[in-house]
Amino acid sequence: MAGGGAAASALSSPWRALLQRALDANAHLKHSTFFQLATVGGGGRPANRTVVFRGFQEHCDKIQINTDARSNKIGEIKEWPLGEICWYFTDSWEQFRISGIIDVIDGSSPDPAKLQQREKAxxxxxxxxxxxxxxxxxxxxxxxxxxxKDVHIDPSAGPVDAYCLLTLDPEKVDYVNLKSNQRLMFTRTQEGVESSDWMAEKVSP
Amino acid sequence: MAGGGAAASALSSPWRALLQRALDANAHLKHSTFFQLATVGGGGRPANRTVVFRGFQEHCDKIQINTDARSNKIGEIKEWPLGEICWYFTDSWEQFRISGIIDVIDGSSPDPAKLQQREKAxxxxxxxxxxxxxxxxxxxxxxxxxxxKDVHIDPSAGPVDAYCLLTLDPEKVDYVNLKSNQRLMFTRTQEGVESSDWMAEKVSP
Structure with missing residues (x-):
């Protein structure tokens, strides 16, 4: 589950190189690792909030986000696990729209590999x-x-109940560069499979 | 419709002052007028993209956004007109989550006041x-x-068919200041009425 067999995927996903380049080009800005995560809440209401990129899960393309298990979005995502990230890089004028399925990994997960992932994060x-x-x-x-309130935490203590790891598994990436006016659409061709191929298409911006 | 009777609303909406202060404090950044608009597309898929703040509609709180009538989101919003804006100010560390109903105003609108609004925008x-x-x-x-391609446009010519004005009418504003660690929740108490009151509540961040 930790994506052992998907190493090739992580290396070959063509949008990862573009994203890494954007992260490098904007690394001097604290907010370059912030993006907006849209989900759908009760009654089909769109919800949108800024979250922080916590890296990719090892050996795969899953995007990690830390969150509070007590926030509204957890119940909403469990109910409807689709999400779209909108990540705008303010210095290089690049936007990545990354849509996929979100996995909620809190302390109640029955999967030991996921619990280990959560502890690691x-x-x-x-x-x-x-x-x-x-x-x-x-x-x-x-x-x-x-x-x-002043709260103190033991640096060696494992995850508390309120800590929840979200991972978004990308299925589609819509990239646009507003400086060069180029737009590329990446679509995963083998949905639901850990190891996956991507198709890239140049589209009008 | 252009909100004549709602002048008091625009003046009294308590979150408008906070937003104006954030706009002023971040005005030196080109991207301070950019925010992410989340909507819900076909099959209940969340969609999220960066758009530009084009000011408020006169005499009311409606937020104006320019868009291309040929983009996917237009059909999606006509089908499901709910939206949530996530507006993060990178210098002052303030976030506004603004949810409400979106009105799509393209050239086919039967309302002369809306067409006038579109022309003005x-x-x-x-x-x-x-x-x-x-x-x-x-x-x-x-x-x-x-x-x-090089395209030329007559500066005196009115809106072309592809130009579409969106207005989002706020119903709820979730404000958080990450420097002071304060969060305020504003809720409109008279939904669907042009002139409206707002309730403010301090909540944990």
Whole structure:
């Protein structure tokens, strides 16, 4: 499951090289690893929020995102696991729209490989970032400054209950470069298979 | 329809002041007027793309977006007119999530006031920006450099068929400031009424 057999995929996915180039070209900007993740909530309402790119899962193209298991989006994604990332690079004027299926990996996952993945992602994030999962549930009404509490976390302690790893498995990538005015559409030709091929097509911007 | 009776609304909407402050604080960045618009497409698939803020419709809170009537999103939005904007200000670390109903105003609108609104938005955009609607339909396969053509547009000519104005009428605004770690949730209390009141609540970030 951790994608052992998909090593070739990660190397061959043609949009990965473009994305890596954009990440390098915009690396001087803190927000270059931020993107917007759209999902569909209750009643078919679109939901959209900024999240942070936490790298790819090893040996595959799955995009990792850390989130709070207590946030609304978790229930919504479990119900309807489709997502589209919109990642705009403000310095190089490149946009990647990446759509795919999202996997919610919280502490209740029955899959040991997924739990290991979650633990790995937990330790890969900073202690400061981990400590936010000890705070109040997101989106809950607060009295003034109720939520500002000092929380301490043991750096060697594993993931807390509130920590949830999301992985988005790309099926389609719509790339546009606003400087060169070029647009490329990448479509995965073997959906649902870990190892996959991609088709690329040049389309009008 | 152009919102004559809603002048008080535009003045009193409490999130407008926060948004204006963010726009001012980030005005030195070209991308400060870019945001991501999420909608729901065929088969309930979330769609997400970067668009440009074209100001508010006069005397109300409706957010204006220019788009190409030939793009996929137009049919999708007509089918399912809900949208959520995610607007992240990279310098002040503020995020506005603005959800509401989207109105598609193309040349076929039977409402003279809406057509006037569309014409006004057309002339408010640059001649260069207008000329893009004379190019090839977006997303269509192209042979190499087929799409790079010189197009000329008469600056005094009204909107072309491919030009479409979208307006998003906010119903809920979720504001978070990542520097002060404060989050405010604004909810419109009189949905569907032009003139409206807003409720604000402080929630945990």
């Amino acid at each position: 937990w330790f890969a994030s900073s202690v400061k970032s981990r400590s936010q999962y000890l705070g109040q549930s997101p989106g809950v009404p607060v009295a003034n400054d109720d939520h500002i | 057309w002339f408010a955009s640059s001649v260069k920006s207008r000329s893009q609607y004379l190019g090839q339909s977006p997303g269509v396969p192209v042979a190499n450099d087929d799409h790079i």
